[in-house]
Amino acid sequence: QQQVKQSPQSLIVQKGGISIINCAYENTAFDYFPWYQQFPGKGPALLIAIRPDVSEKKEGRFTISFNKSAKQFSLHIMDSQPGDSATYFCAAKLQGGSEKLVFGKGTKLTVNP
Amino acid sequence: GAGVSQTPSNKVTEKGKYVELRCDPISGHTALYWYRQSLGQGPEFLIYFQGTGAADDSGLPNDRFFAVRPEGSVSTLKIQRTERGDSAVYLCASSPQGVVDTQYFGPGTRLTVL
Numbered sequence: 262q263q264q265v266k267q268s269p270q271s272l273i274v275q276k277g278g279i280s281i282i283n284c285a286y287e288n289t290a291f292d293y294f295p296w297y298q299q300f301p302g303k304g305p306a307l308l309i310a311i312r313p314d315v316s317e318k319k320e321g322r323f324t325i326s327f328n329k330s331a332k333q334f335s336l337h338i339m340d341s342q343p344g345d346s347a348t349y350f351c352a353a354k355l356q357g358g359s360e361k362l363v364f365g366k367g368t369k370l371t372v373n374p
Numbered sequence: 375g376a377g378v379s380q381t382p383s384n385k386v387t388e389k390g391k392y393v394e395l396r397c398d399p400i401s402g403h404t405a406l407y408w409y410r411q412s413l414g415q416g417p418e419f420l421i422y423f424q425g426t427g428a429a430d431d432s433g434l435p436n437d438r439f440f441a442v443r444p445e446g447s448v449s450t451l452k453i454q455r456t457e458r459g460d461s462a463v464y465l466c467a468s469s470p471q472g473v474v475d476t477q478y479f480g481p482g483t484r485l486t487v488l
Contacts, residue, residue, distance in 0.1 A: 303481055304378070304467070304479030304481050304482055305417065305465070305479050359429060359432070360405065360407075360430075360469070360473065361432075361433065362417070362477070366414070366415055366416050367414070
C-alpha cells in the first residue's frame with residue numbers, strides 16, 4: 262500500500278520528441294506527488310510536483326498529469342533534449358504523516374541527438 | 375550558496391566494521407532526512423529529523439543503524455557491524471521548515487562493504 266509503481270524502466274526518445282513516464286499508487290492517503298531528476302553521481306533534484314486537487318501542472322517543458330480516480334500520474338517532457346537524459350523518479354507523501362517520501366524505482370531516459 | 379554536503383563521497387569498508395557518514399545541511403534548514411539508494415532503485419527513506427530529534431525513524435532497517443543530530447545541524451549516520459547488503463548510496467536531504475516540498479538532496483556517500 263505504500264508503494265509507487267513506475268514505468269517504463271528505461272526510455273529512448275529522439276531529440277524534439279515527447280517523453281512520457283507513468284506512475285501508479287494504491288494508497289489514497291497520498292497527498293503530494295513530486296517528480297525528481299537525477300544525473301549520475303548527483304543527488305535527486307525536485308523537478309515538478311502536484312497535489313491531488315488539480316489534474317495538471319505545467320512548468321516550462323515539463324507537465325504532470327494526475328488522474329485521481331485511476332490513482333495514476335505521469336510526467337510529460339515536451340521537446341525532449343539530450344540534456345534531459347537522466348533518471349527520473351516519481352514519489353509520493355502521505356497526508357498528515359511524516360515528511361518522508363516513497364519513491365518509484367526510476368526511469369532512465371536517453372534522448373538521442 | 376552552498377548546498378547539502380556529504381562526507382566522505384566514497385567509503386570502502388570490510389564486513390563487520392563500523393562506519394560513520396556525515397551530512398551538512400543547508401544553513402538554517404531545520405529538517406534533515408536520510409535515504410538509502412541501492413543500485414537501480416529509487417531512494418528508500420531511513421530517518422527524518424526535525425531539529426535535534428528524530429521525528430520518524432521507521433525506515434531504519436535494524437538496530438545496526440543509528441543516526442544523530444545533536445545540535446540540530448550536522449547529522450551522522452552510524453552503521454555497526456556492516457554487512458555486504460549495506461552497500462548503497464546514502465543520501466541526505468534538508469528542508470527549511472520540515473516541508474517536503476522544499477527538500478534538497480546532497481550528492482550522497484557511496485558505501486561499499488567488501
